[in-house]
Amino acid sequence: MNSWNQLLQNALIGTEKKPPEPASLTSDEDLSPVLQAISANPSLDAEEQLLQASALLFNYRQAGQTALEVTEIESSIAEPETLPYCTAASKDTLRELFEYQALGLFYYWIQLCAAKARIAPPEMVPLLLQLAAKNQELRDPIRVITGKRGEWLAQLNPDWQESTTLSLEDSWQQGSTNQRVAALRQQRVENPESSRVWLTESWSKEAAAVKQQLLEAFDTALSHADLPFLESCQKDKSQKVQQQVLELLRQIPESALVKAYEQVVRPSLVIRKEKTLLGLSSKFSWEVKSPVEIDPDWRKQGLATVSNTKEFTDDEFILFQLLQWVPPTLLNEVSGLGTIEIVQSMQKEKLKHWLPAIAAAAKRFRNQDWILTLAEQADLFLPDLLEALPPAKQDAYAKTWFTGKEEFFLPVFVNRETEWPVPLARQIMNFTAANPYQYTKSFYQQLMHLLPLEAASWLDQFEEIQPLFDLKKRIQQSFNA
CATH class of the missing domain: 1.25.40 (Serine Threonine Protein Phosphatase 5, Tetratricopeptide repeat)
Structure with a gap:
């Protein structure tokens, strides 16, 4: 419509330079009388004439458009529910939860609903799906209690689709980064070999930030079978990725890195239990042989060579760090003593300042014998044990x-x-x-x-x-x- 374009030019140039002339905009028999009336109204200045003419033409254009006709619409309905709805009283408490927005109690409600093999009432399903879209930790629990209607509704809203359960393969191939990380973590539990294939095939295509997140999920069920892949990642361009790969290698007893640490610890640390002069008692001996020789690259990997505490000499401090990176069972091998005996003897001989390093190793290598023994026998607090217990x-x-x-x-x-x-x-x-x-x-x-x-x-x-x-x-x- 040329008249509409002309009005736009008037607006761009300015009414002072180009005053509007509504009466000359069109000869359309429907519009012309009204536009002439706008031009002839002495109470309207140029700006008001422009605005009134614009409003008239805009609505005229809108009214004259034909709505898009869609002939192929796929429609579906939800499958019948297989579980009964929750009680009216339960529904009332769920309504209250949306007033309080207490996530902990949402989780509690969902747990009880699932335990009773019930599902949420239909009118609450959209609210629950919206809640799941905003709170990842609630997605799987909410899927369980929203039933067939929840599955159906989630297909109609992209924001809700992430709260539905895809296969692990689909989540890995098509999902968001969070979905892919979750899928990889789950696959590590169910099929470590398959998860390793996934990551190996996609590794070169991943961004550095995504690689970091994927490696965090990869630390589940680590084994010597993961070594070739992890060793191939050691020279990644990202230093943060390199550091994460290093931490993973330090959790695998068979890795060349852990074996190298062991080769330094074995000859540097002498542990034995000897009889005293009259043979009436025994003495626990813990001796660090100096100097402790290390690979120069270990300094670049974070090993400090100068002690930061009066409790350790420089060589002892190096050994303290290395003890965090070798399986605690190495102490059993070196001494020939049981775990309880070692811990009790170290405390008796005032060697308990070494225990934090051993606790860190017990957590790193998931050694439950050492974790439980340290928790029960050590007379100092060891934070590393907490999450491992x-x-x-x-x-x-x-x-x-x-x-x-x-x-x-x-x-x-x-x-x-x-x-x-x-x-x-x-x-x-x-x-x-x-x-x-x-x-x-x-x-x-x-x-x-x-x-x-x-x-x-x-x-x-x-x-x-x-x-x-x-x-x-x-x-x-x-x-x-």
């Missing part, structure tokens, strides 16, 4: 060491899937309540599912979170009814 042993360790070491325990316990024991829950709540600026209401919203219902007897002092705790009780009651 099973939940029941973590609780026992916290009973001994929690006070004064809260900053080490909290990151581990807030990521638990099971409720805290009552004594530990009370310790955690008392500590966080004493630091209200660091642990705000949102902190409790994330972990309310971990707080045992037995806490009701002493939770009155926590007024801000009392409504959340009451909601948790109602959720449980709604599913037990």
Whole structure:
């Protein structure tokens, strides 16, 4: 329409240089009378004439367009549900959860719903899918309780499709970076060899940042079979990737790097238990032979050669670091002693400043014998053991060491899937309540599912979170009814 283009030119040039002339825009018998009326109105200045003419022509153009006709529309309906819906009381508590936005309690509700083999009511499914799209940790649990309608709806909205379950192969080939990382991690558990093939084939095409994330997922189920691939990655262009590959190689006892560390530790460390002069007792001997010779490249890989503490000479400090990178069973081999005997003897002979290095090695090589022995026998706190301990042993360790070491325990316990024991829950709540600026209401919203219902007897002092705790009780009651 030339009249519309003319108005645009008027607007671009400016009404002062090119005054609008609405009456001359068109001879259309429908538009012309109205445009002439705009031109003839003495109360309108040039700008108002331009705007009124523009509004008229714009709406005229819109009204004259024909809607696009779509002839091939694929329609479908959701398959019938195979599970019953949750109760009305459970639905009411779910509605309340969307008011509070307490992720911990969402997880609790979903767990109970799945345990009862029920699904969410239809009208709540879109809200749950939206929640899953924003919170990756809830995606798989929500998929379970949204049923067939959830599967169907997720296909219609790209934002929700990531919350549906693709095969691991499809997630790896087509998914987002987060999906690919998750798929690789799961495949490492189910089929380590296949996961290694995936990564080997795609490695040269991956960006450095993505390589880092994929290597983080690759540390599950590491074995000597992974060595050829990891060794081929040692000269990657990214230094951060090189460092991650190095850390993975340090977790495989058969790697050439770990074997090289062992070759230095074996002759440098002498451990034995000898009878005293009269043979009535024995003495534990721990001797570091100097000098400790190392590969020059190890300095580039982060090995410090100068001690940063009075507890170690330079050679002892080198050995302290190397002990973190060799399997702790090497100490059993060198000494011929059992794990408990070594730990008890080291403490007796005031050698416990070496224990943090051994704890780090026990965690690195996932040696449960050493992990449990150190947790039960060592008379100093060893942070490296925390994540490596099973939940029941973590609780026992916290009973001994929690006070004064809260900053080490909290990151581990807030990521638990099971409720805290009552004594530990009370310790955690008392500590966080004493630091209200660091642990705000949102902190409790994330972990309310971990707080045992037995806490009701002493939770009155926590007024801000009392409504959340009451909601948790109602959720449980709604599913037990």
